[in-house]
Amino acid sequence: MGFAPFSTPYDWSRLSAAKAVASQHPDGMIDLSIGSPVDDVPASVRKALAGAANDPNAYGYPVTRGTKQLREAITRWFAKTRGVDLNALDAGICPTVGSKEGVSLMASLLGLGKGDVVVQPRISYPTYEIGTQLAGAETLKTDVADVESWAHVPGVKMVWVNSPSNPTGEVLTAAQLHAIVDAARRIGAVVVSDECYALMDWRTAGPELTATDCILGSDVCDGSAKGLLCLYSLSKQSNMAGYRTALIVGDNEIVAPMLETRKQIGQIIPGPSQAAMAAGLDDLDAVLDQRARYRSRLELLVEGLRTAGYEAVMPEGALYVWVKAISGDCWTDIDALARLGIIVSPGEFYGDKAYLRVSATATDAAVNAAVERLAHAAPTA
Incomplete structure (x- = not known):
């Protein structure tokens, strides 16, 4: 790397x-x-941050993989808001210091480099391409939902999905996501789905909590997290950009070595922020x-x-x-x-x-x- x-x-x-x-x-x-x-920032989050200021995870070194409290909150959040059972998928969980470092380091953490191709939406968040360039890999910009535009390109190792999209707001359907997953699995590419705006779904007019389709949804992934990673952040849902609280979940064969690397380089959410993150995930009101x-x-x-x-x-x-x-x-x-x-x-x-x-x-x-x-x-x- x-x-x-x-x-x-x-x-x-x-x-x-x-x-x-x-x-x-x-x-x-x-x-x-x-x-x-x-x-x-929600009052529940501020209270949790203050309450954890002198916990063992604060005065001692924090846990890279996240506290038990945080991991359970992440699991509950996916079940309640996305209809995804992380335990049934045997999904790995990796807290990240904000979503941007997760995005910018992704290609490098996957071991990509010269000759490897990363597919991304033509109109998209610039850090996808910056992360690919940092790894020394090549970028292919296209309509990712048009799988024929990339599925036969030599060297494709990773596919970025962003739904809802920054900046366009476009939302991909479960059928579109399923087609992307199928095509990527056929060629041995990892699908990384940036779902940081998942709860900001404006297609229905009601006040109820609705979410866009998840890459780990059963009708998308066919009950398996193989080759799939989902990114999420609390920056927008809970106004916690400064807390640097985000996560990667998915194929544990990919997530586990990421955690080991992150442990060695000290990419760890501070302990009090982990407690605040758990509170933010639980406070859906x-x-x-x-x-x-x-x-x-x-x-x-x-x-x-x-x-x-x-x-x-x-x-x-x-x-x-x-x-x-x-x-x-x-x-x-x-x-x-x-x-x-x-x-x-x-x-x-x-x-x-x-x-x-x-x-x-x-x-x-x-x-x-x-x-x-x-x-x-x-x-x-």
């Missing part, structure tokens, strides 16, 4: 000029770019409250963008409105929106410079203010 150079453009400093313009707006800058949570906030903000942003002339639609899932730039170029629209004091993400970061990503991870006041500004000015004027 070594780190090769990476070249994928994901440089947020490129928004500096637009931010300088936006900051001059009389009512200040509204940042709808980076998807960093802004709402309170707080998740429901947060879902309601995000749904409302997304609906407002879609309405505001439409008023400004964008062809915006409610995403199927996740926390972003993925919309085509009116000018046809993301940077031109970013400059125009900056004059309204609004900052959004360039689609170029995700694979298409003709689009913008507008994040709902902003306060209600900020979202309402952005909608008001969009209603009173044409962004490309």
Whole structure:
């Protein structure tokens, strides 16, 4: 395992000029770019963090594989929210220091390198490609659900799935996921499914807790975790980005050696954060409250963008409105929106410079203010 150079453009400093313009707006800058949570961490999580501050897992070295309490909470969460029995699958569990390190180290931890090919969605989170480049492997960008576009390509060893998608919000069906799993198993490739937005499913209108299909669901994996890994994070469901609490579950023959490697290099969630993570997984009422906030903000942003002339639609899932730039170029629209004091993400970061990503991870006041500004000015004027 070594780190090769990476070249994928994901440089947020490129928004500096637009931010300088936006900051001059009389009512200040509204940042709808980076998807960093802004709402309170649930009280249950804060209480668990404080209560664990002097536990043996805090003053001593924490457990790499997670405490018994955490592992049981992860198992309960998958059963309650995803309909997945990790025990029946004999699935391995690996807590990670946030989801980004799990994503960026994945190809390296799988031992991939020169000559190996990693398949990923054409429009996607840039760290998939960065992680592949760090491992020295090659990237194939395609429509992952179109298995014929990659299943016969020599050297494919890993397939990234992201549903709901960051940035597009697209959700894959169980049938699509099943086809991906079948094709990957036929060629001996590992499927890694990034499901960090799984509870942010907007396809139904009710307030109940719904989730997208899981790669480890029985109708997807045929009752076996072989060759499958699922990633999840508490950053969005529980506003715990700063706690660095995420996980990998799946084929124990893959997870077990990952745990051993992580133990040797010290990639371990701090003990108090493990206790907080368990509390966050169990507090589904707080998740429901947060879902309601995000749904409302997304609906407002879609309405505001439409008023400004964008062809915006409610995403199927996740926390972003993925919309085509009116000018046809993301940077031109970013400059125009900056004059309204609004900052959004360039689609170029995700694979298409003709689009913008507008994040709902902003306060209600900020979202309402952005909608008001969009209603009173044409962004490309």
